[in-house]
Amino acid sequence: MTIFELIRQEVTAEDAAKIYGLEFGRNGRARCPWHNDHHPDLKFLSSGLCYCHACHKSGDAVALTAQMLGVTPKEAAERIRHDFHLDAPTTNRPDPTASAKVQQRRDERDKERRRWGYLCDVVHQADAELRRFNMETAWDNPRFVAVLKARARADEQLNVMWETLQNERVR
Numbered sequence: 001m002t003i004f005e006l007i008r009q010e011v012t013a014e015d016a017a018k019i020y021g022l023e024f025g026r027n028g029r030a031r032c033p034w035h036n037d038h039h040p041d042l043k044f045l046s047s048g049l050c051y052c053h054a055c056h057k058s059g060d061a062v063a064l065t066a067q068m069l070g071v072t073p074k075e076a077a078e079r080i081r082h083d084f085h086l087d088a089p090t091t092n093r094p095d096p097t098a099s100a101k102v103q104q105r106r107d108e109r110d111k112e113r114r115r116w117g118y119l120c121d122v123v124h125q126a127d128a129e130l131r132r133f134n135m136e137t138a139w140d141n142p143r144f145v146a147v148l149k150a151r152a153r154a155d156e157q158l159n160v161m162w163e164t165l166q167n168e169r170v171r
Helices: 003-010 013-019 061-069 073-083 098-131 142-170
Strands: 042-044 050-052
Touching: 003 061, 003 073, 003 098, 013 042, 013 050, 013 061, 061 073, 098 142
Parallel strands: none
Antiparallel strands: 042 050
16 A cells, blocks of 8 residues: 555545645635635545536645645655654555455544534534624623633634644654
């Protein structure tokens, strides 16, 4: 198995985009690095690839990373391997347990992404609701206090998840 095959199994283009700093719009799309994109046109597909509706370029995590960082695909693959802590196999023989491990990692990543998304939604909805209150009388309203507490809890959990992610990246 080559490093490119390993990355295609382990890392989606969306994962790479998030780690290497692409900003996402509300529709889950990002600004395309292949052209001077003013509106988020880069869509991330369930197959792990990305596709730009404006310039019609597409690619996997390696191609996207190479374009974003201005490096060769080989350099991008090595960077992804390092940043995502992927161990390149030393032989070309497939590990019989590899697909189960890959699926388990994907499931864990998907669960974490859903949790992150849910917590972000809680924060955004709480912010929207808090803006509707009259600040002079807000503290007397039990709903205001409840929304404020929910936002604080979600914010705290997001901070814990972020710290965990940063600590994993350092290792």
